Amino acid sequence: MLWLAWVFAHAIPLVWIDRFDTSTGDIKYYRSGALGTAEGAMTEYPVLGTLPARLVALFPGDEDAYVRWFMALCVLTSALFTGWLVHVERGRGLRAAWFWVGFVGLSGPIILSRLDLFPSVAVAVFAALLFARTPVARRAATVVLAVATMMKLWPGVLGAALVGGARRRSTWVRVFWFLGSLVVVAAVTGMVAGVDVLLSPLDYQSDRGLQIESLVATPVMVAASFAAVGDLRWSISYAASKSFEITGPGAATMTTVATVATVVTVLVALSWAVCRLVRDDWSPEQALAFSLTLVALLIATNKVFSPQYITWLAPLTAVALVFCRRRIVTVLAVEVLATALLTTFVYPVYYDWMLTVPPSPVAVGVLALRNLGVLLVAGTAGWWALTAVRAGSSRQ
Secondary structure, three states: OHHHHHHHHHHHHHHHHHHHOOOOHHHHHHHHHHHOOOOOOOOOOOHHHHHHHHHHOOOOOOHHHHHHHHHHHHHHHHHHHHHHHHHHOOOHHHHHHHHHHHHHHHOHHHHHOOOOHHHHHHHHHHHHHHOOOOHHHHHHHHHHHHHHHHHHOHHHHHHHHHOOOOOOHHHHHHHHHHHHHHHHHHHHHHHHHOOHHHHHHHHHHHOOOOEOOOOOOHHHHHHHHOOOOOOOOOEEEEOOOOOEEEEOOOHHHHHHHHHHHHHHHHHHHHHHHHHHHHHOOOOHHHHHHHHHHHHHHHHHHOOOOOHHHHHHOHHHHHHHHHHOOOHHHHHHHHHHHHHHHHHHHHHHHOHHHHOOOOOOHHHHHHHHHHHHHHHHHHHHHHHHHHHHHHHHHHHO
16 A cells, blocks of 8 residues: 555656646756766766766657656656665554655655755754664765765754764764765765865855845845835745846845854754763754754745755655654644645645736745745754653653
8 A cells, every 4th residue: 555655656746747747947957967967067066976967868868868867867866765765664664664655645746856855864864873772784874964065055054963972982983984984984085076066065155145935035025026016126036046026125134133143053953063072962963953943944944945945854854753763753744745735836836926026925925835835844843852852851
């Protein structure tokens, strides 16, 4: 029954993409970068993160064939992840697999048409290995996190979740292996592809403006939706960042808010690490709960929120369903599924309705609900992390 549902769930984005010829622009862009037919293509991605796209470029065929090969690789990755969930632990593993199938079905075309699936699954592997009982497996977890960081950058902040008591050797082993692996992978990447490719993704992100889908852009989008036709105070246009950005009253202020909020998120990560050093109460559940919190906060505070970012949350949530028995994890899973569905309505269903001034109030309303869902996920994950700390303290 599960695998029948799995086939149906994956057929939804495949048929959607084929029937409406949508959401393939990024895949075609990956091809141009992998083949070098467009100058500067994919320089905003860490080189390691583009390997799936470069692998698919080795397969025969034209652009349409490349799109099919890329989606096939995503389907294969999802199948392997689902199979692991089913077999890792009976009962709870099956529940997690059903969650993943539901997420794929609800998240629309983006799950099979973006590179984000691959680092997100890698982060889930990292989290799962933390629950292993052997030191070798936990060291492997830190290596996987380092590789995921070099694939998409954002997983690097999850290194804060590795920190435990200052007097415990295991703490410094985890931190050393993570940082050491990060240095090694970066050095190898630099030697093979050049030092410039290590820095270009950072420069690219810093130069981006306020994307219309981000949480901090929501007040500006709401204000623009009430503007009269022909009102030139706001402008929505396709920027050099390859995304739609909004400018006008409030945009600069909200961009500053996003920058400050992102800094605060980093400070939260550092504060968590310091508390674990002092309190000596690290546990895999704490690490997983805080990792989910950080991912949700990174999405919520970013001035950019592409629809595929919702994929960052799902594999980690599936791992939580496998290894954690708390009811709050089930609540979190439901919130992620609801947010995934709302994201599908944001993109691609109502996306074109948001690209004019004034943007459609209906589309902006759906966007606001989706962004509220992300905040709800962050709050629930944060509460879980705090209760996991209290539970750990009561057992000491």
